[in-house]
Amino acid sequence: MVQLSWLMELSAAIFAIGVAGFLARRNILVMFMSIELMLNAVNLAFVSLGSRMGTMDGQVIVFFVMTVAAAEAAVGLAIIISIFRNRQTVNADDLTLLKW
Amino acid sequence: MPPILFWFLATLAVLAALGVVMQSNPVHCLLALVLTLLAIAVLFIGQGAVVVGFLQAIVYAGAIMVLFLFVIWLLNVPVESGSTGRLAAKFLGAVGVAALLAELEVFWVPSHLQVKAAGQVAGYGAIDALSQTLFSEYLVAFEITSVLLLVAVIGAVALARRTTDAETQQRPENSARTEKAA
Amino acid sequence: MTIELVVGAIEAIVMVLIGLHLSIFLLYFERKGSALIQDRVGANRANITGLGRKLGMPNLGIINTLVADPVKLFTKEDFVPEGADHFIHGLAPFLALFPVLITFAVIPFGDTITLGGHTFNLQAAGINAAALYLLATIGIGVYGVALGGWASNNRWALLGGIRATAQMISYEIAMGLALVSVVMTYGTLDLQAMVRAQGGVWFGFLPRWGIWIQPLAFILFLTAGVAESKRIPFDLPEGESELILGYMVEYSGGKQAAFMFTDFAEQALTAMLLVTFFLGGWQLPWLYRDGFHLPGGHLIAIAPLAVSILGVIAFLIKVVILCAFLGLVRWSLPRFRYDQLMRLGWKGLVPLGLANLLVTAFIIVAMGGAH
Numbered sequence: 183m184v185q186l187s188w189l190m191e192l193s194a195a196i197f198a199i200g201v202a203g204f205l206a207r208r209n210i211l212v213m214f215m216s217i218e219l220m221l222n223a224v225n226l227a228f229v230s231l232g233s234r235m236g237t238m239d240g241q242v243i244v245f246f247v248m249t250v251a252a253a254e255a256a257v258g259l260a261i262i263i264s265i266f267r268n269r270q271t272v273n274a275d276d277l278t279l280l281k282w
Numbered sequence: 283m284p285p286i287l288f289w290f291l292a293t294l295a296v297l298a299a300l301g302v303v304m305q306s307n308p309v310h311c312l313l314a315l316v317l318t319l320l321a322i323a324v325l326f327i328g329q330g331a332v333v334v335g336f337l338q339a340i341v342y343a344g345a346i347m348v349l350f351l352f353v354i355w356l357l358n359v360p361v362e363s364g365s366t367g368r369l370a371a372k373f374l375g376a377v378g379v380a381a382l383l384a385e386l387e388v389f390w391v392p393s394h395l396q397v398k399a400a401g402q403v404a405g406y407g408a409i410d411a412l413s414q415t416l417f418s419e420y421l422v423a424f425e426i427t428s429v430l431l432l433v434a435v436i437g438a439v440a441l442a443r444r445t446t447d448a449e450t451q452q453r454p455e456n457s458a459r460t461e462k463a464a
Numbered sequence: 465m466t467i468e469l470v471v472g473a474i475e476a477i478v479m480v481l482i483g484l485h486l487s488i489f490l491l492y493f494e495r496k497g498s499a500l501i502q503d504r505v506g507a508n509r510a511n512i513t514g515l516g517r518k519l520g521m522p523n524l525g526i527i528n529t530l531v532a533d534p535v536k537l538f539t540k541e542d543f544v545p546e547g548a549d550h551f552i553h554g555l556a557p558f559l560a561l562f563p564v565l566i567t568f569a570v571i572p573f574g575d576t577i578t579l580g581g582h583t584f585n586l587q588a589a590g591i592n593a594a595a596l597y598l599l600a601t602i603g604i605g606v607y608g609v610a611l612g613g614w615a616s617n618n619r620w621a622l623l624g625g626i627r628a629t630a631q632m633i634s635y636e637i638a639m640g641l642a643l644v645s646v647v648m649t650y651g652t653l654d655l656q657a658m659v660r661a662q663g664g665v666w667f668g669f670l671p672r673w674g675i676w677i678q679p680l681a682f683i684l685f686l687t688a689g690v691a692e693s694k695r696i697p698f699d700l701p702e703g704e705s706e707l708i709l710g711y712m713v714e715y716s717g718g719k720q721a722a723f724m725f726t727d728f729a730e731q732a733l734t735a736m737l738l739v740t741f742f743l744g745g746w747q748l749p750w751l752y753r754d755g756f757h758l759p760g761g762h763l764i765a766i767a768p769l770a771v772s773i774l775g776v777i778a779f780l781i782k783v784v785i786l787c788a789f790l791g792l793v794r795w796s797l798p799r800f801r802y803d804q805l806m807r808l809g810w811k812g813l814v815p816l817g818l819a820n821l822l823v824t825a826f827i828i829v830a831m832g833g834a835h
Binding site: 183184186188189191192194195196197198199200201202203205206207208209211212214215216218219222225226229230232233234235236237238239240241242244245246248249250251252253254255256257259260261262263264266267272 | 283285288292295296299300302303308311312315318319322325326328329330331333334337338341342345346349350353354356357359362372375376378379382383386387398399400401402403406407411412414415416419420423427430431433434435437438439440441442444
Binding site: 333345348351352409 | 549597653
């Protein structure tokens with residue numbers, strides 16, 4: 183019998199790893215992948231809770247999160263391509279134009 | 283879902299997630315992320331969310347990650363070499379993440395987790411139940427999501443395409459050059 | 465519980481063996497069948513005993529294609545090009561082959577079989593949402609090709625890999641749309657239920673196969689399936705006369721054998737899916753669970769085990785005929801250019817698929833429920 187707490191702890195662990203990756207890595211694409219990790223951790227939490235409560239709401243919300251993640255990935259990657267065309271870098275440390 | 287399967291998938295997912303954030307080659311990071319996504323998809327299926335689990339494999343691991351892969355190749359992202367300094371920021375980041383993890387653990391361990399556990403009806407997670415809920419309670423969100431996808435496609439194409447010479451000339455910073463030439 | 469596991473494992477092994485043997489048949493057809501079509505001799509050099517030549521028989525090429533070629537492929541040196549990523553270079557053929565092989569598990573190859581009181585479906589994995597599983601494995605199959613092209617450290621292999629990936633994900637959409645129309649027609653995602661719904665006859669003689677209900681979806685799925693398996697006329701990624709082997713060019717030995725095998729296995733898989741969705745699967749016209757119900761009211765009673773075996777044989781014959789048809793298409797049509805290919809996929813098949821979907825939905829609502 184899989185406990186709900188195990189699933190929630192797994193979700194928390196993956197979320198924390200995603201946060202660590204986002205803060206520690208400087209390559210924009212790897213930061214983007216860490217964002218996707220965080221989204222997936224949240225999806226796991228939604229589905230686990232929904233399945234424990236016997237309702238379909240968790241899965242529907244995951245459906246929407248997946249769609250929004252797809253849209254966000256498309257637009258974000260387009261932005262990264264534009265940045266690369268202008269700055270020739272994908273290192274977040276080099277994008278300091280707005281720094282005072 | 284038998285516990286041994288859960289522990290196997292959980293270990294796989296955590297190791298793959300660690301692989302995502304720790305690998306130096308972006309393509310290896312991407313493959314590790316695909317592995318994480320597939321492990322999570324199997325976890326979904328194991329809990330009865332069959333359609334959403336397969337959708338995770340189709341949409342996330344099969345389409346979005348291929349998009350990532352293409353962008354990595356397009357930009358010819360280099361393999362990161364060594365540490366980039368800023369050790370203080372990394373240390374503070376690690377402390378922050380540890381604090382986040384501790385806080386999540388404290389609040390999500392079930393002695394604090396009041397969940398009304400209920401059994402799953404027959405056909406839970408099948409496409410009938412999903413579509414019933416999706417198209418009745420969440421219909422407005424569904425329609426807005428379709429508009430969102432359309433906007434995202436238009437935005438992505440508009441942002442990422444190469445501007446033609448005529449459009450580059452029309453930009454204000456380029457008009458000074460043409461005035462000087464004329 | 466355990467007997468279901470054991471039977472499932474045996475069915476999975478049977479299905480993989482069917483897939484493997486079909487792929488070997490396709491390999492033989494590729495050498496000798498194509499020679500027949502092109503009015504030449506084909507592979508006829510390798511011999512073991514030389515007995516056939518002494519007796520004046522023409523060399524059937526079996527030793528050549530089925531023994532000598534695999535031995536050659538597996539004993540060749542396996543090199544990794546300089547500067548290539550060793551791990552991904554080794555992983556890519558596996559990533560290409562694995563999704564195709566696991567898809568064989570959900571295809572129903574017979575009705576039911578009764579062993580000691582338990583009734584088992586002749587389908588290795590009875591997943592309720594099997595149609596979604598198909599789309600998922602096809603989506604994962606993209607990675608092997610893409611990474612194979614990139615990991616070769618060769619710009620033409622990379623080009624071949626990128627073009628192959630773009631082709632596969634474009635035609636995945638057309639395939640998905642055709643699949644959704646079929647799913648709507650039968651009202652279920654389960655493949656065995658879909659095949660069962662194709663039993664029976666109309667007007668006493670026309671078998672109730674999916675191709676009569678969804679002809680456009682059949683054509684769409686056929687085209688998209690041929691494009692997914694990168695066979696001619698869609699074999700631009702391989703481009704045999706131009707790119708030599710496209711994304712496989714830096715592979716040799718067992719890894720190339722794996723890629724080649726993926727090609728044939730995907731072709732067999734496309735044939736099996738077409739048979740399952742549109743040609744009645746294992747259904748034989750007028751054959752029901754208790755025997756033949758011929759028009760005119762005759763009944764030829766047959767034992768249930770024989771009925772199941774007849775179903776399996778019918779399935780295999782249909783798949784072989786369709787594989788031969790795909791081979792005929794392969795040797796008849798010229799290759800599409802890349803822009804023609806993309807235009808066909810996006811501007812041709814996707815609108816047709818959507819139109820088919822709309823018409824199917826309209827007819828289903830007008831008839832008040834699923835067919």
